[in-house]
Amino acid sequence: MSKPKVGVFGLAGCGGCQLEILNLEDELIDFICAVDIVHFTEAITEHSDTYDIALIEGSVSTKHDLERLEHIASVAKIIIAIGACSSTGGLNCLKNLYGTEKAKELVYGDKKDWIDAIDTKPIDAYVKVDYHARGCPPTRAEIVDIVKSLIMGKVPEIPDYPVCIECKRLGNICVYETGGTCMGPVARAGCNARCPSANSGCEACRGPVDDPNINAQKDLLDRYGLTVEDIMEGFNLYNACKKIEQKNK
Amino acid sequence: MVMDLKEKTKTESIYVPDIATITEIKDLTPTEKQFKIKIDDPVKRKNFNFLPGQFVELTVFGIGEAPFSIPSSPNNKDYFELCVRSIGSVSAALHRMKAGDKVGIKGPLGKGYFPYEKMQGNNVVIVAGGLGMAPVRSILLQILEDRKSYKDVTLIYGCVDPQSMLYKDEIKKLQESKELDIKLTVDRPDNSWKGAVGVCTNLIPQLKYQPQDTYIIVCGPPVMYKFVIIELEEKKYKPENIFLSLERRMECGVGKCNHCHIGNKLVCVDGPVFSLWEIKNLKEAI
């Protein structure tokens, strides 16, 4: 693929994922030279309706989000979900735990009917997503790597192993050693163990690995004195939209 | 004489490939292409002497590297061929390349231990399944170039359907030449298909050769081996005369990354060709 046209879009989210692209610093110039950015909600005023690759941030949380997503999907040849909200539904999905109607009432009171909110879902609940640059925020290097790979015609190498691998490569002290808890053993790597490196437990913002050993994680957290509620909270923070279940164990 | 990479590493890193040029690309089937490859440096090209069954690590720069067995005759000194199915990043990138494009080559690698010298004066049966035709074509060509040194030669070749059969024209010519007995079979025949239907395992019971003067070479997808071996053992062929080319994930090709280990063997340096006797007690080999 020679110099593809790229659109960067934001649905329901904080805008931080788009900001990560702008934060590319040293690589930003090379990045915008390698692709032709025709739409970038957060960065440029011009906008175009012709693009090959769509980088989409945010979850689908309103009817309007869904309309926009469907339109983007009808134009783009390749869709890359960037960030947790877009990939797993992210924090936005916590709303679903209350029930959308209840959540609307809690936040907007008697004006709740002004809001067209629907149950929050990741974008792959509606359209086919080719690649995910997961995480909250996603890693800049991974966004660049996916786009580079597409230009070169290579399947991007997105890790499907737990965060522990990255922690150990870095020589980190295990969070459990310091009295904390961590979702690392079941969470998908690719962030270079960002949180555990700062001695803060992983919250699985990149979602679980493909075949997580959930029972073992429950046993582990139980051993560290967490209750079932605590454990579910650990799973839910970024992953409330998709029930993570133990497979064939 | 096989190039000794040990010598090479005295000055060069084992992770640095030699630059080579794709001189010719041919479509073999809708999914497989044949690449003719010539190493750029004339000295390195001259030293690139391989044995049937050996392989190369091919780098598409910017994409990655992957192992490919060499299906051409070892007697071609100026170039070698590869038969590539577009299946991963490297092979897909290779399929997009044109004649004149550059790739990286590390090799020849592996032991390439099809014992063609011992096979002389004996019957040879080659059993190939699907893409497994590529690794055994080299030994087949070597046998044909010196056909009189061998007794009867049989090729059993099984494919999914007639379209996916590799080297169709060559096989047709060979069938006419009567230099060897060719038994073809497909899982899904079309209207024009005249050969057998089913997996190549089914054709083994028809073999008339006696165990004492028969060598067997097998190459195909992992699932094929188990059933072929059962049939071969049924006919009492000797395990030390049965040779298999095995596949495993390889990252380095030079016996360092350990990915291709099976028990205490590494497919890349101890294989990829093993005798059945060698791996009989190697659990999980087949």
Place this chain on the structure above:
Amino acid sequence: MLYKILDKKDFKDFVNNLISAYEVTAPKKISQALHDFFPIKSYEEMDLSYKRTTLPPAKKMLFPSNEALASYTVGNNIEVKSLNESKEQLLFGVGAWDINGMNFLDRIFSTDFIDENYMEKRKKLKVIGIDAEPSDANFASSVGSEFAKEGFDLFLSDIGDKYFVRIGTAAGAEIASKFGDFLDASDVDYSAYDRQMDLYKNKFNVNVNLDNFFENFEIVYGKKDLWEKLAKSCFSCGSCNLVCPTCFCFNVRDDIKIDLAGGIKSRQWDSCMISNYGLVAGGHNFRPDEANRLKQRYRCKLKTFVEKFGQYSCVGCGRCVEACLAKINIYEDINAVKEEVSI
């Protein structure tokens, strides 16, 4: 081998002299229970009373977790250059099991094809060992690696108010003569050393009996239930592999630079316990389940290299036991294999 002694009052000067001449990597305290090896600038930074370190020091220095192997340009004029960073370094205060682990890696990287990226670094590394404190999970004495026969330049054993020093190489003898006040060992020192060695062997809390493991392993190899039970809680997280002084599996990857003009071929530590380790192009996975992968890891540690090199590739450091959040324990599993056979 030459034997010397170093008075403890001269020890600090010796270390500081080394620091002034070499980049010295030594154990530093990093948390309540943990140490790790880092370059030090002064004697005070070092803490030799360590029991557990996160990563094996020699492995992280000689075979970094992420290492560039070659750079290349793309296009019609491809140029490939080997990348190999190495420097003179000195590793101080490493235990016998970790030296034995390094000796194993030396063998791996110099057998058949020579891995210059490892060997260059190895040639430039000086090693000074000590009789380190075994951690609670250390079972080095059960696999015969509580004592280092080779692989060090100097090896220091604490015999009270002095160190008994074994000089392993000519470079070690030079270090001793140049940087410290080393004296000839007397009869008293030799017997003090013998006594110390006897005491040292008793410091290992864990004793594993590996007699008949070979035969037993063969017997239970096909027992799916046993392996599934042992691997039931495995996260496939690879921690056990990455902290192991002898695990050397790696991936090779190509990364093109964002300007698309060139890139880097590099290698990263990999793990045979993660799910895609045996995955080949086309989608076939030769080792798709945890039970199979765990069994294979034990085979690799306790059998494969006995067949190939005549030694276990497990040096008994116990790091995998300490790192495993699922509490999978190699020596308990060795016993489980034995029990399974005796049933």
